Amino acid sequence: MIREYKTIQEIASPLMVVRQVEGVTYDELGELELPNGEIRRCKVLEVEGDKAVVQLFESAQGINLAETKVRFLGHPLELGVSEDMLGRVFNGMGEPIDGGPAILADAHRDINGLPMNPAARAYPAEFIQTGVSTIDGLNTLVRGQKLPIFSCSGLPHAALAAQIARQARVLGANENFAVVFAAIGITFEESEYFINDFRRTGAIDRTVVFSNLANDPAVERISTPRMALTAAEYLAFEKDMHVLVILTDITNYAEALREISAAKKEVPGRRGYPGYLYTDLAQMYERAGRRIGKKGSITMIPILTMPEDDKTHPIPDLTGYITEGQIILSRELHRKGVVPPVDVLPSLSRLKDKGIGEGKTREDHSGTMNQLFAAYARGKDAKELMTILGEAALSDDDKLFAKFADEFERRYVSQGNDTNRTIEETLDLGWELLSILPRKELKRIKPEYIEKYMPESK
């Protein structure tokens, strides 16, 4: 039996204290009924004796302590899942906002999910061709990976994410795919950019959108990505789909978390973010992956803007410790007109080694990848030296490396948002660039591959 309480003792948005409660449990979902009949939702953060500390999901505006009723529903926040969600738009609480009918749910799922048993995970090893050279060639994405894009305000991360969503495919496979897109506190325009892109390519019918825009309540941002992941888990592991999840922007999510933590008067960790930020983010990110015996997969591309372009800020820092690599965008390259402005050196895909090589991409992939990285790093050093001391200070080898670095940025990195390169094109372009360098420097590539793939010298 559900009891109703009219015993709200205090409200300090987004928190509320309810007295004289009975049988209330931790993490339980609650409903507030305002005197005008409006329903808002909340969840239990702490129960002590007959006192419950409750977090509102929406604004506290208009709540009257004496007249507002509270009901506790006996279960945590849930999402009703169904295949009919494809092509629909929901708010951060999982309610349809596209004017369509309500979803007839197949099942109701706790949006927090359950931790995946490490013994039940299947290691991601299927190469995804995104058509972007800096990703395919150097920071290879595989199915089931979580690979975030670290961006800065004003950089075109949306264009890159949309390009990946548009072009990504597994070679030789024609399987059921879906996109789950969670807009977390972003602007209408940015959200519309993605949705228009999905519409343009026809992917919109295979897309589920969860939208919490900048003017929606900040606390709802806590549930938005969880809703999206609950939908993704259902589609991937029960409906055998390969799901690409795009979460943007994680920075807004972490800020909402900080807001609630501060309201709860918790001891803050770095920069005021709660000490459990790592665990909280991990519980989201770790929901990506593959499972043994299941066909589907969840590949995740979270996007975050680094405050002050600082990679050591807690949000990118903790994300980098959980995710399997990161694609970093560079303001400097963006100014130079490089599209997409991927900063190759600090970018990384941890799962690339299992997804590349003979039978997956090509036998020479690993060696050329390492060589390109090393050569670009050295070329950049040489260029730095050149700006201080002039070109004459460089050795002959270093001059070649500097030339290589320029060409690499101009041709390899800067491919534009509409070019879709096959992996062979990417690898061959790498060889073409490596032919600038003296052969004795190509230590990371097996000699037989140099014989086989190196284009005839200029």
Add this chain to the structure above:
Amino acid sequence: MSGIITKVSGPLVVAEGLADANVSDVVRVGSQRLIGEILNMSGDSASIQVYEETSGLGPGAEVETTGLPLSVELGPGMLENIYDGIQRPLPEIRALTGECIARGVQVPALNREKKWQFTPAVEPGAFVAGGDVIGTVQETSAILHKIMVPPRMKGTIKSVESGEFTVEQTVAVLTDEKGVDHELNMIQRWPVRVPRPYSAKHTPNRPMNSGQRIIDTLFPIAKGGTAAVPGPFGSGKTVVQHQLAKWSDVDIVVYIGCGERGNEMTDVLMEFPELTDPRNGEPLMKRTVLIANTSDMPVAAREASIYTGITIAEYFRDMGYDVAVLADSTSRWAEALREMSGRLEEMPGEEGYPAYLASRLAQFYERAGVVECLGSDERRGSVTAIGAVSPPGGDTSEPVSQATMRIVKVFWALDSSLAYARHFPAINWLTSYSLYVDTLRPWYEGEFGEKYMANRDKAMHVLQEEAELQEIVRLVGQDALSPADRLTMETAKMIREDFLQQNAFIEEDAYSSYFKQFRLLDMVLEYDAACRAVIGTADVNKLFNIPARERIGRAKMVEQDKVAATFDEIIAEMKTEIQAVAEGGEDE
């Protein structure tokens, strides 16, 4: 004995009516019987840390104490297994609840049905004391599991069995001094927060061979030693830990995935059975115990996981084995500690970490060491503890790194700028250190002659000099250097690229024997010496571009059994070419 919950706040639960319970007792919470541990007592109310998700728990639910502290089960069946932070076997949880870990699952740590072939090692009538081996079980093809008398027990063997038994069946009966009979089976239970006893502790004096050149040659770790691997994300901490788990010349590896990625554990689970130990040809999984409390699993169990791991390690040490414990990452463990401390409303120390962070870390690392085990045969065993540290932003001035640095003897500092240039392992040779170099020197010199350590010191010197010369080059350019300095820079580059860089993903390079390490470094230094002899007269650029340089650069890929012959050949070729350059003089 049961109490009633009065408060629930995340993993922290407060219950009343537990006056008879002890601090550190394991309790069962609520109708789902979640596992928890008592942290504090005040009157009859206890603060409990619950090792599982507490959603759905509320005041009024029952809490029952087991009267025992958090313990592990030690016995045959741990190797090749994968446990969560409180030693529940994950494969069996998977069989019970599917791909996700449901709450309140209870599975014994050791398989109760499996029968083991027990071979007695004592006769009836023998007097035995704690640590004495009463029999053995061939647990895996690589490891002989010794069944020992539990510590603090002694008496006369009344009877001993032989044949196939489950872990719970009695394999021997021991009569103590008072004439009371004790039935011994193959399980020992031990509280995880209490170090297992030993007879004596010794100073570590043998190196642990890891097959990693920068570790074995420049910054060696001793068996029984402690080391930390700090580094920002993407600098290759986990790969270093995996390499150590794979190639270290220890008998047993306990790998603790503490608050890290799920796929990394999957990687180990998939890869280790395929890899073979270079020393005995057995699959590496046969000597490995995995503890996986990944970042999405409950935070309180993460706190327990490193104690579970090191207790298992101590148990194998007590058999006389060399054990390595790899904890990835101790920072996540410290965060779990911080989270619980915050919920207990304790006064925070630096950056919100509790004031007891440093002492808890020290207690963990101090459980490493070389010991003379309990038991009459005076066998020795060791536990080597290696912890990864994940400092925020890679800045080691934070509390966890600082507290760790005060304790450990070896510090392999990972550097993101090396990682960006794909110099792996990205261990910085200028900021890393090993305090075992001097204690291990006699061992190296005894095994390989004095040249081994002399070469090491020379290499360190060259690298140090390179750092200084680079400052000059940055200011005035390379041309300002004398030919001798340019040679030093070139030699340093060769040490970095041709010796220190090691590719974990290429079979020939992943593991490097001491012999190969020695010959490789020696070859680079021979090149340096040969060039230095003619540097006054020969053209430096020509010396740097002799064809043998490419062969030196690829020498690390030479297979183990061809090292001696191939390296001799390269050195001869190199000397001839240097000679030719020298005779050509300086003119073009």
